[in-house]
Amino acid sequence: MHSCTETKGGGNEQTQLKTKKRASCVFLPDRTSRGGSGCWRRRLRTEPNRDTDMAHSDGITKPKTRRSKRFLETREPKLLENVKSVMIMKGGNTNQTVTEALKDIYSLKKPNAVLYKKKNITRPFEDSTSLEFFSKKSDCSLFLFGSHNKKRPNNLIFGRLFDFHVLDMIEVGVEKFVSLSEFKISKCPEGTKPMLVFAGEAFEMDNEFKRLKSLLIDFFRGPTVPAVRLAGLEHVLHFTAVDGKVYLRSYRCLLKKSGCRVPRIELEEIGPSMDLVLRRTHLASDDLYKLAHRQPKALKPKKKKNISHDAFGTKFGRVHMQKQDLSKLQTRKLRGLKKRRGEVVAEEEQRPEPKVAKVES
Amino acid sequence: MAACSVEELLAKAEQEEAEKLKTISVQKELDLDFDVGNLLACDKNRIESKDFKEQNKEDFLRSLARDNTQLLINEIWKVPTERVEEAIVAKLPEPTTRLPREKPPPKPKPPTKWEQFAKLKGIQKKKKTNLVWDETRVAKNEFNRLKNVARSQKIKTPGVGLLPRAKQSKDELSKAVSVAKTSTASVGRFQDRLPKEKPPKNAGKRRKFEPLIGDFSSEKHKQLELLKVMDSKRPKLDITKAVNKQMREEDREEAASRKKGGKGGAARRPKGKGAKGKGGKAGGGKRRGKPGKR
Numbered sequence: 001m002h003s004c005t006e007t008k009g010g011g012n013e014q015t016q017l018k019t020k021k022r023a024s025c026v027f028l029p030d031r032t033s034r035g036g037s038g039c040w041r042r043r044l045r046t047e048p049n050r051d052t053d054m055a056h057s058d059g060i061t062k063p064k065t066r067r068s069k070r071f072l073e074t075r076e077p078k079l080l081e082n083v084k085s086v087m088i089m090k091g092g093n094t095n096q097t098v099t100e101a102l103k104d105i106y107s108l109k110k111p112n113a114v115l116y117k118k119k120n121i122t123r124p125f126e127d128s129t130s131l132e133f134f135s136k137k138s139d140c141s142l143f144l145f146g147s148h149n150k151k152r153p154n155n156l157i158f159g160r161l162f163d164f165h166v167l168d169m170i171e172v173g174v175e176k177f178v179s180l181s182e183f184k185i186s187k188c189p190e191g192t193k194p195m196l197v198f199a200g201e202a203f204e205m206d207n208e209f210k211r212l213k214s215l216l217i218d219f220f221r222g223p224t225v226p227a228v229r230l231a232g233l234e235h236v237l238h239f240t241a242v243d244g245k246v247y248l249r250s251y252r253c254l255l256k257k258s259g260c261r262v263p264r265i266e267l268e269e270i271g272p273s274m275d276l277v278l279r280r281t282h283l284a285s286d287d288l289y290k291l292a293h294r295q296p297k298a299l300k301p302k303k304k305k306n307i308s309h310d311a312f313g314t315k316f317g318r319v320h321m322q323k324q325d326l327s328k329l330q331t332r333k334l335r336g337l338k339k340r341r342g343e344v345v346a347e348e349e350q351r352p353e354p355k356v357a358k359v360e361s
Numbered sequence: 362m363a364a365c366s367v368e369e370l371l372a373k374a375e376q377e378e379a380e381k382l383k384t385i386s387v388q389k390e391l392d393l394d395f396d397v398g399n400l401l402a403c404d405k406n407r408i409e410s411k412d413f414k415e416q417n418k419e420d421f422l423r424s425l426a427r428d429n430t431q432l433l434i435n436e437i438w439k440v441p442t443e444r445v446e447e448a449i450v451a452k453l454p455e456p457t458t459r460l461p462r463e464k465p466p467p468k469p470k471p472p473t474k475w476e477q478f479a480k481l482k483g484i485q486k487k488k489k490t491n492l493v494w495d496e497t498r499v500a501k502n503e504f505n506r507l508k509n510v511a512r513s514q515k516i517k518t519p520g521v522g523l524l525p526r527a528k529q530s531k532d533e534l535s536k537a538v539s540v541a542k543t544s545t546a547s548v549g550r551f552q553d554r555l556p557k558e559k560p561p562k563n564a565g566k567r568r569k570f571e572p573l574i575g576d577f578s579s580e581k582h583k584q585l586e587l588l589k590v591m592d593s594k595r596p597k598l599d600i601t602k603a604v605n606k607q608m609r610e611e612d613r614e615e616a617a618s619r620k621k622g623g624k625g626g627a628a629r630r631p632k633g634k635g636a637k638g639k640g641g642k643a644g645g646g647k648r649r650g651k652p653g654k655r
Contacts, residue, residue: 077464294459
C-alpha cells in the first residue's frame, strides 16, 4: 500500500532501497520532488494516510476523514500560531563535532524538533528549494543545517522560514564545543522553558548580531505560556557577544534561600557550551521582514475608550457629570453663611455677584 | 537615652535589610531590558575585552551569567503569583519582543453559496434552543417535588394513584379502593364486598396462557379458525370502525383545543376535519359497499 518501491530519480546514496521491514518508514511520493535530495524519515504517528484519508486534486488536498481534517487544520495559518519546530539536518560531509552539536541542540529543543538522520547534499546558501520542500512536509519553520568542509569547518546554519520560504539564514562556525555528555551533572527535564540572557553591546549595535539575537530567541524560546511555575525555572541559556564571537553557555539554575522572597541564584553548567564565530548571512529584505511581522488585527488589544496615559504612566479618564444644582450642594456648614430670614432681601440684592462658596473636598 | 536606642534600632534594621538585599542585588552600569513574557533579558553593558582575556573565560562568563540571571529572576518574582494545585505559579505578561510569524495571517474565507444567498435574502441564523416547553414534564416535576416535600416533612402519602387534590374523581376513588383492597396478605381474595359493589375489571392475570396438557380441542379449533380467516378475502381491518374511531379522536381533540384556543383555531379545524371526514367517509363508504373487491 505504501509505495516503498517508488523512486523519483534517486541518484543518491541513501535512496538505495533496502528492504524496509519497519512499516513506519515511508518515502513520500511527491510530484514536486527533485531527484537527488530525497531524505528518508520516520513517518510521524500523527500523520494520516495520504492515499486513503485525503483526496488530492489540483494541488488542493481535501480531507476525507476527521483525523485528516484535524491534521490539516493544525497546519493551516491561524491567529495564534503553534510553537515553531526545528528540523535538524546534516549536509554532505559532517564530522563528530557537528553531529554531536546537532544532537545536543535536538535534545534541547525536544519535543519541537525533528532530527533527520541521513545526509542531504544541498547548499542552503545557494539553493534553498529542498529546505522549503522539507519544511512544507514536516511543517517546521526553523531549521539547523550542519556541515563540515575544509573551507568552512564545523559549520552550522541557523535559519527560519516564513510561509515556507526562507526568511533568514545565519551561518556560524563552532570553534570550541563541549557536548552535553561531557558534563556529568543531571540535566533539566525535557521541555522546560529556558530563560534567555543576551549580553554584550553587539547584540544592540550590529545589524547582523541583532538578527542573530532575534533568530536565537525564536529558536530557543519554546511555547508561549500564560504562567510559569516558579520552582520550574531551571534552565538558563546565556549568549555573550564579545570580539565578534558569540559564546553560548547553558546553565542549571539553583534557587537558594536569601533573606527575602526572591531567591539567590547559583549556576552550574550543564548543557552544551559553544563558541560561535559569525560567517555568512542571508538576511531577509526589509519588506519581507515587515511582512512576516504583520499581526492580524484580531490580535491587537482592544483599546478602551476614555482611558489615557500620560508620560509618567498615570492613568487618566474623564468623568462626565450631569448639571448640578449648586445651591443644594453639600458643603461644610459655616455659621456665618447660614441663611437667615432677615437677610433674604440683602441676598437678593447681592445676587449679581458670583457666589464664592468655600468647598473643601 | 530612649531616643538614641530608637535610632540604633532603626539603623540596625536598615543594615539588616541591606544585607538581605545584598544577596540578591546586582550592581550594573546600565539596567537590563526585560521581556518577562519570553523569560528574556538583554544586557547592554560593555564587556571589556581585556577583562575577558585576563580571567579564566569560563569563570568570567559564569559570573556574568549569574548576575544577569539574578536580575531576571528578580524581575520575574515581581510578577503577580497564584497557587495552582500545590504549585506557585507566576502569571506572565504578554511577550514584548516582536518576532516574525510562521505563516501569514489567515485570510478570511470567501462566503459559501449559502452564505451569499442568506445575505442577499436577509436570512438570519436562528439559534434553535435545545429546550422545548413540555407540559407532561411540568406535571411530572410538580408531582416529584410534592413527593419530596412529603418525604422531608414525613407526611403520609398513598403509594399509588391519588394525587393530593381536594376533589377526587370517580375513577380515582375506585382506584384507591381497589389498591386498598389488594394490599392485604392474601392480595384481596378474601375481602368482603359492599352489596352493590361491582367486582373489579381487569383483575387477575394480565395474560392467559393455555394449559400445556389436557384437552387440545380448543387449541385445534382456534388454529383452524385462524387459517380460515387468513384464507378469506375479507379485509382484516374493519375500515369503518377504524375511521369512526379516528373521527371520534379528532372530535375530542378539537373540543379540548376549543376550550383553550380562540376562534381562530376553531375556524380552521372544521374545514380540515370536514375534508378528512369526507375523504374518510367516502373511503369507508366505498369499502362498505363492496367488501369483497379491492
